[in-house]
Amino acid sequence: MQLTRAADYAVRVMIHMASLPEGTMVRLKTLADAADAPAKFLAKLLQNLTRAELVVSRRGPNGGFELAPAAKNATMMQVIEAIEGPFALNVCLSEKGCERQEWCSAHAVWAQAQDALLSVLRTHTIHDLAVLGERRKAQVNKEESLPGSIDVIAVQNS
Amino acid sequence: MQLTRAADYAVRVMIHMASLPEGTMVRLKTLADAADAPAKFLAKLLQNLTRAELVVSRRGPNGGFELAPAAKNATMMQVIEAIEGPFALNVCLSEKGCERQEWCSAHAVWAQAQDALLSVLRTHTIHDLAVLGERRKAQVNKEESLPGSIDVIAVQNS
Numbered sequence: 001m002q003l004t005r006a007a008d009y010a011v012r013v014m015i016h017m018a019s020l021p022e023g024t025m026v027r028l029k030t031l032a033d034a035a036d037a038p039a040k041f042l043a044k045l046l047q048n049l050t051r052a053e054l055v056v057s058r059r060g061p062n063g064g065f066e067l068a069p070a071a072k073n074a075t076m077m078q079v080i081e082a083i084e085g086p087f088a089l090n091v092c093l094s095e096k097g098c099e100r101q102e103w104c105s106a107h108a109v110w111a112q113a114q115d116a117l118l119s120v121l122r123t124h125t126i127h128d129l130a131v132l133g134e135r136r137k138a139q140v141n142k143e144e145s146l147p148g149s150i151d152v153i154a155v156q157n158s
Numbered sequence: 159m160q161l162t163r164a165a166d167y168a169v170r171v172m173i174h175m176a177s178l179p180e181g182t183m184v185r186l187k188t189l190a191d192a193a194d195a196p197a198k199f200l201a202k203l204l205q206n207l208t209r210a211e212l213v214v215s216r217r218g219p220n221g222g223f224e225l226a227p228a229a230k231n232a233t234m235m236q237v238i239e240a241i242e243g244p245f246a247l248n249v250c251l252s253e254k255g256c257e258r259q260e261w262c263s264a265h266a267v268w269a270q271a272q273d274a275l276l277s278v279l280r281t282h283t284i285h286d287l288a289v290l291g292e293r294r295k296a297q298v299n300k301e302e303s304l305p306g307s308i309d310v311i312a313v314q315n316s
Contacts, residue, residue: 110161
C-alpha cells in the first residue's frame with residue numbers, strides 16, 4: 001500500500017506550477033527538473049492532469065503547461081485521483097463492494113482508516129502547499145547563507 | 159495506493175483464526191474457504207505470517223495452522239507489515255528519506271496522512287476484530303431467520 005510514483009510526481013508538479021505567477025506557461029523540461037521526474041513519464045501525467053482540467057496545455061514554439069485557473073483550490077486528493085482514479089484503500093471499499101461487508105469486522109476498520117487518510121489529503125490545497133513550500137525554500141536558503149554558527153559553537157566548546 | 163490482496167487475505171485469515179478456541183489447528187483448505195482466498199496464494203501468506211511469529215504451523219497428517227499465542231494482541235498493522243514489509247505511504251517516508259524533504263511542503267502532508275492512517279490500523283487488535291466479527295455474524299444469522307416482516311408490511315400497505 002504505497003502511493004504511486006506517478007501521483008507523487010503529479011503532486012510535486014502541481015505545487016510547483018501553483019508557486020509561479022498566474023498564467024506562467026512552463027516547458028516540460030523545466031517542470032521535469034522542478035519535480036525531479038523523468039520528462040517522458042511526466043509528459044503522460046501532464047496529459048492526465050490536462051484531461052482532469054487541473055492543467056492547461058498549449059502546443060507550439062511558445063507552448064507548454066500552466067495551472068488551470070481553478071486548480072489552485074484543488075486538494076492533494078484531487079490531484080491523486082486525477083492520476084490514480086477513484087480511491088479505495090482496500091478493494092472492499094471500491095464501488096464493487098464486498099460480499100463479506102455485512103459482517104466483516106475488518107471492513108469497518110478499512111473504512112475508518114480511509115476516512116482518516118482522506119480527511120488529511122482533502123484538507124490541503126495545492127495553493128496552500130505552494131505558499132508553504134516557497135516560504136520553506138526561502139528559510140532553507142537563508143540558513144545556508146548564514147555564517148557557520150554551529151562551527152563557532154563547536155570551537156568555543158572544545 | 160491500495161492495500162495488496164495479500165495483506166487483505168492475511169488480515170481475514172488472522173481474524174478467522176482468532177475467532178476459534180485457543181490451540182485450534184486448522185487445515186489450509188478450511189482457512190482458504192474462511193478467507194475467500196485461493197489456497198495456493200494463502201499458503202505463501204501463511205509462511206510469511208509464520209516467519210513473523212503470528213502463526214504456528216505443524217506438518218503431518220494432523221498438521222495445519224494455528225494462531226501464535228501472542229498474536230491475539232497483534233494489531234491489523236502488524237499483520238499488514240508481516241506481509242508488505244515496513245510501511246511508507248509515500249516513498250519519501252521510507253527509510254531512504256528524500257532529498258526534498260527539508261523544504262517540500264507535500265512531505266509534511268504525507269507524514270500527517272500516514273500518521274492518521276496508522277493510528278487507526280494500530281488501534282484494532284486481531285482479537286477485538288474476531289470478537290466483533292462473531293457478534294456480527296450471529297446478528298446477521300438472527301435477522302435472516304426472522305419471519306419476513308418486510309413482506310408482511312408490504313402486503314398490509316398494498
